[in-house]
Amino acid sequence: MLDHTDIHILNELTKNSRITMKELGKKVHLTGPAASARVAKLEESGIIKGYTVKVNQVKMGYSVHAIIHIYTKSPNHQPYLSFIKQQEPYIINNYKTSGESCYLLECKFPSNELLDEFLTRLSNLVSYKLSIIISK
Helix, strand or coil, rough: CCCCCHHHHHEEEEEEHCCCHHHHHHCCCCHHHHHHHHHHHEEEECCCCCCCCCCCCCCCCCCCEEEEEECCCCCCCHHHHHHHHCHHHHHEEEEECCCCCCEEEEEEECCHHHHHHHHHHHCCCCCEEEEEEECC
C-alpha cells in the first residue's frame, strides 16, 4: 500500500523524472539515500514501470495532431491492426476501447496532405470519425 510519501515521490517524478535523489529527498522531506530506496521499491513493485521523454511533435515537423475514432467493418480486426503497424511513424497511440468506437487512434502528421493519404487508405479498412487537435 502506498503512503503519503510514496504518492508525493510519484508526483515529483511525474513532473521531472530526471530529478536527482538529493533534490527529490528535499521535496518529500527525506534524505537522498532514503528517497532513492523508496524509488527502488516503487520500481521493484512495478508501480514505476519506466521513465520517458516528452517530445515536442511540432518541433519534430509533425504539425497535424489527430484523434481518430475507428469503427471496424467486420469482427476481424487484423487488416486494420496490420495497416497500423505499417504506419508507425504517424501513430502515437492506438487504444482498443469499449463504447462508441472500437479503437481510438492518436496520430501525428507533417502535413494535411499526408493525413489525407493516410485517411484514404484507412477508409478501405474501417469507418472513422476525425478530430484535429487545435491546442493542448
